[in-house]
Amino acid sequence: MAKDLTSRSEDYAKWYNELVIKADLAENSAVRGSMVIKPYGYAIWEKIQGELDKKFKETGHENAYFPLFIPKSHLSREADHVEGFAKECAVVTHYRLKNDPNGKGVVVDEDAKLEEELIVRPTSETIIWDTYKNWIQSYRDLPILVNQWANVVRWEMRTRLFLRTAEFLWQEGHTAHATRQEAVDEAEMILHLYGDFAEKFMAIPVIRGIKSENERFAGALETYCIEALMQDGKALQAGTSHFLGQNFAKAFDVKFQDKSGKLEHVWATSWGVSTRLMGALVMTHSDDQGLVLPPNLAPIQVVIVPIYRNDEQLDQISEVANKLKAELQAKGISVKYDNRDTHKPGWKFNEYELKGVPVRLGIGPKDLEKGTVELARRDTLTKEFVEMDNVVSKIESLMVEIQESLYNKALAHREENTVEVDTWDDFVARIEGEGGFVSAHWDGTPETEDKIKEATKATIRCIPLDAVEEDGKCIFSGAPSKRRVLFAKAY
Amino acid sequence: MAKDLTSRSEDYAKWYNELVIKADLAENSAVRGSMVIKPYGYAIWEKIQGELDKKFKETGHENAYFPLFIPKSHLSREADHVEGFAKECAVVTHYRLKNDPNGKGVVVDEDAKLEEELIVRPTSETIIWDTYKNWIQSYRDLPILVNQWANVVRWEMRTRLFLRTAEFLWQEGHTAHATRQEAVDEAEMILHLYGDFAEKFMAIPVIRGIKSENERFAGALETYCIEALMQDGKALQAGTSHFLGQNFAKAFDVKFQDKSGKLEHVWATSWGVSTRLMGALVMTHSDDQGLVLPPNLAPIQVVIVPIYRNDEQLDQISEVANKLKAELQAKGISVKYDNRDTHKPGWKFNEYELKGVPVRLGIGPKDLEKGTVELARRDTLTKEFVEMDNVVSKIESLMVEIQESLYNKALAHREENTVEVDTWDDFVARIEGEGGFVSAHWDGTPETEDKIKEATKATIRCIPLDAVEEDGKCIFSGAPSKRRVLFAKAY
Incomplete structure (x- = not known):
């Protein structure tokens, strides 16, 4: 087996793509942006699935399955949500083909046009909350703790195997609660479940944090995330857990009678990890000789x-x-x-x-x-x-030792590549130079984040949960700030 | 819990539908023909999946994942195949929505029309054989023994929970072989795997047989099947395994070099079972009080x-x-x-x-x-x-005893409801009366089968593998016949 693998120092992106293909993890398909996950890659995904599924069940969740298609009008019900997904969705408009009258194979049968177009799910909040409406009447029906393993489609223009594909596999949890606090607790519990899973099972160290408004999920009040640092100094969002407030309950009119008999809107969370984790795995541990797999994930x-x-x-x-x-x-x-x-x-x-x-x-x-x-x-x-x-x-x-050693090596890499900076010049130099996580003060406004992104392509990856209060000045605007946030260029 | 369940004798179809909903197995969704599989139903499906997946792996198969979308031109490559599926498929024509200029939510963005329409997979032979083309050069690359767990869409006009839904979940195995015999052996091995699984794990007795030409899978040379008899005397096809010959290899130009250096087309099989099995489960064991689950499948x-x-x-x-x-x-x-x-x-x-x-x-x-x-x-x-x-x-x-007892009860029911008939009058009386499996002589022509179906709605469920040679006359045409086949009305 001649490897002929581009080295990481030569071209990291090329190394990644070659490695994914040569190691039989995945390949591009005849459908633009859609990948084929090959048996060796899928066997690793099955280990990820198996462990997460066990953890979800241990924490009281059940699996279910909701439709692939979402009526167009459903997607529109939650304003931020449709804004976030309408521009990249696959639309089903017809339900039949017919023989081409010109004799060239088959063509769409215009007599079989759908009355309402169907969207291939980019995520399932809308179809699920439309369903929950019928499941929830009283506080006795809560909480609902449901997860589904599914495929979703987001019509990305620039795709990369595992990291960004038009179709990908994921799990999406969708929970319904009687109180705000219970929903927040759930979103945070899942954040830590994801964090522990990434670190202990995949040997990928992650920062647990909160997204800024700009990076929040379309329709969420708060997005929690785990962020990992790849070998090339770019960050990768490895999982998110959203506190959705009552947004979807209001959009789909889902109310419950509380113990006192009062009708209230239901509180919600949603959370997911995807086949992106496969990309994180490759870019955390592998080297110029090929894949390096933690024993937990090795087929x-x-x-x-x-x-x-x-x-x-x-x-x-x-x-x-x-x-x-x-x-x-x-x-x-x-x-x-x-x-x-x-x-x-x-x-x-x-x-x-x-x-x-x-x-x-x-x-x-x-x-x-x-x-x-x-x-x-x-x-x-x-x-x-x-x-x-x-x-x-x-x-x-060795199985234990290698697992720990890979985690420690990745952690050391992240620590070496995380710096605090206090001036704009240092910030730019770092982002455009070595990369990595850059911990800096920010004035808390979306406008400043936008401008920083425009100037450097860096985004706020998260406000770490363990960030300490510290007086400082925003590196961009100079306005006062109470804590540092983590910037990086990201996948 | 007031059951208010329609009795089976009153209205079997109504009983089934009510039971599926009341027992929290599944429900209809906002999307015509698509169901929501509820946690209790999904937990049963997971047991089906778990056991089958284990059996597939024990017999050397690996899981993989292929794209949801199939380019329209791919579907057309195999003539019988496109004929079989073109009339009931969901077609993606656009990849973006935009705000309605009239201010009413979102509309399809006509600037985002796909150059070639994409079909939501009704089954994956075409996309998979397009992929296998790149995996296979030499006899050393064979066999390929791959399975995938996936959702598929067939635009059915009349749908029933689990039995016939626009979207359903299934597994589809797709194997590639160097010789005809090896492919036939694989198709038959899987038939028996399915048969043993249905009987031993689900306590559903099945007839193992071969489909007549009319009922064959679109693109197959031979379709093997397992057929079960429901309580109401109708048959249900519970799984199929197809010997595809070289049809898809020829359509996608997949050749391999054999040991002597000669280029040959590859031989293929495909096989699948789906969430239909949930319907079979309900209609085999349950009673007027509700579901009856074999211990193996009980959450x-x-x-x-x-x-x-x-x-x-x-x-x-x-x-x-x-x-x-x-x-x-x-x-x-x-x-x-x-x-x-x-x-x-x-x-x-x-x-x-x-x-x-x-x-x-x-x-x-x-x-x-x-x-x-x-x-x-x-x-x-x-x-x-x-x-x-x-x-x-x-x-x-009791766990063992109940499992066996349910199987024996279902087997006795099938035996009581399987009769041999030798005249057209008896045939019609039986099919239009008690139903059940009717074992009768048939002249072997598709035309006769069509006419029998037209007259009685009964189809040939299969030619049982254990059918014995016996001289007889076709109940319809009177032409000579060498063996009996099984007729029934079917789900």
């Missing part, structure tokens, strides 16, 4: 490659390898024994490096003699010989 | 209801109930203890009957004194008192 955690000259040697190695494989599997570790005779060991080594398999074991005739095995660690690209008797326990502890 | 397998007059009694009961719950959960049984004080025990009994919970335990003060618990079995609607010490082992064996 294959250990690969065993036999090194042999003849069938007799292969038989002897296979006996040992299959025994080892069984022992590792018994410990819950996923193992592939790659005894294909169509490829040389060197090709296989490259292949599994490219695909980010955390641990590779090479076994040759000499190893059999000595009772050893060569263990290569993907994250550090280091090799060592391990006694056969110790290899299972060694790998068990 | 709640055991519910415990306390019967008490005061808080002191409730506390005592709760102590016992929670201990029992923990013991059952330790055995892998899902248990709900419903100690809500907002509803009376009688209401709860009705509610869990309606929702098909297989076993209900009632515990009152007298039970505590005697060391017993009242156990009600949903499928037989029988009650008995069980010693508290025996209740866990009793329930463990």
Whole structure:
């Protein structure tokens, strides 16, 4: 397997795109902006899904499924919401094709025009709140804690595999509550669930924070987010949790009778993470040799490659390898024994490096003699010989060690690339230079944020939850500020 | 919970629709023909998904994800295929809305018309074979064994919850093979996987067979199917597996180099089951009291209801109930203890009957004194008192017993409602009378099948795989026939 992978320093964007394709994660399809998620990539997505789904259920949520299509009039009900999504949505106008009268395949049948156009969901608040209207009468019907795993479509003009695609996969939680506080608590609980998931399961350190008004979800009163820093110094929004207030309840007239018998509008949240997380994963851990996967997300955690000259040697190695494989599997570790005779060991080594398999074991005739095995660690690209008797326990502890080590490395990278600046010149120099998170004072107005974005392309990624009160002056306007916010260029 | 459920004998279709809604499985949405799958219904679907996904993986398949949209020209490539789907597909023609110049919400932006219309996938053969073209060069790249879990859209005019909806959820497997035999073997292997799944997991007896030409999938050379018989004597196609020959490989020019270096078109299969299975589940087991769920599919397998007059009694009961719950959960049984004080025990009994919970335990003060618990079995609607010490082992064996009993009951129903007929008069009388499967001779021509359908609405559900050779005469044309086929009216 010749990698021919562009190096990160040469062209980070190109490296990313090549790696996603060469490592068999995804590829572009015949449909502009829509990707094919290949089996290896999808297997990683399934691990993300599985862990999140478990966490949602542990916190009392249930899955459901709502329609793909949204009547156009529904989308319009919440003013900010339609403003946010109308400009990038796929519109279904007809429900039938017919044979082309000119004999060229099929054409749209104009007799089958829909009375009202349908929008392919860009997100499901409107169709869901239209449904909740019938589910909610009394405080006894609350809270509703529902999630759905679904595909959504946003007609992006410039697309990039996983990071920005016309169609993507995600989960969207939609909850309904009797009180403002309960909804805020839910939105914050989910923020922390996402944060812990990103850090502990994906080994991606994130900043938990609140979006500025400009960056808020269309229709939300408050958007909480987790923000990660990629290797190239650009930020990536990895998940959002919205406190929607009563906006959608008002738009869809969803009221409940409280304990005192009074009718009130319902309080709402929505929250989601998407296949974007796959992009975050790649750009947090991988290197010029290919993917680096944390053990939690690796479809294959250990690969065993036999090194042999003849069938007799292969038989002897296979006996040992299959025994080892069984022992590792018994410990819950996923193992592939790659005894294909169509490829040389060197090709296989490259292949599994490219695909980010955390641990590779090479076994040759000499190893059999000595009772050893060569263990290569993907994250550090280091090799060592391990006694056969110790290899299972060694790998068990490595699974934990690699996971932690990747997190620590990414955290160190973020810390090295987070600076406080206090002047406009320093701000511009940093944003246009190394990038990274820039912590600076801001006067709190959308106008200033717009101007900073126009001048530098940097946006406020978030106001960190743990921001401390501190007197300062806005780097742009000089107006007084009470706390620093995090700026960065972003994906 | 007042059930107010129409009885099956009164109006089977009405009973079905009411039950699906009242038992919180699904409901109609604001979008014509699209349903909302509610959490209780979705939890059952998740069990179906989980078990099938495990079986697919055990048989070497991997999941992937392909685009929702199919360029119109792709759909046209395979002639039979486009003929089969063009007349019922949702067509995306625009990618943007704009504010209505007349100030009424949003309208389609005619400046954002797509150059080529996109079809919302009714099934994914075309987009997938367009992708496989790039994945396959050599025999080394084969077989490809891929499945996807997805939503699809077929614009049905008359829709019914789960049975026929414009959008539905399904899995679709798409495999590519080097030889005809390998593809046929795959299609047949999946047929048996589906058959075993329906019978062992869902307790739904099915006939494994082959479709006649008329009922074949658009683009297939052979369609294998599993057919179930509902309580009202109508058949339901519960899953299909298609041998596609080289049709899609030819349409998308997918060739591979075989071991001798010769270029050949690839052989294909596709296969799927959908949320229709939910309809089959309801109409196989349920009764006039509500749902009856096999333990394998029940989101709640055991519910415990306390019967008490005061808080002191409730506390005592709760102590016992929670201990029992923990013991059952330790055995892998899902248990709900419903100690809500907002509803009376009688209401709860009705509610869990309606929702098909297989076993209900009632515990009152007298039970505590005697060391017993009242156990009600949903499928037989029988009650008995069980010693508290025996209740866990009793329930463990009941989980197996109920599962088997439901299967046997459904099988007996099918056997009672399957008859052989040899004359046209008997055929018509049966089809227009009791219904059920009618095993009869047919001359093998599509024309005769059409005429029989026109006269009676009955179609050939399948040619059973285990059909024996037998000389006979077609009930309609009198022409000679070598085997019987199964006719029925169908959902």
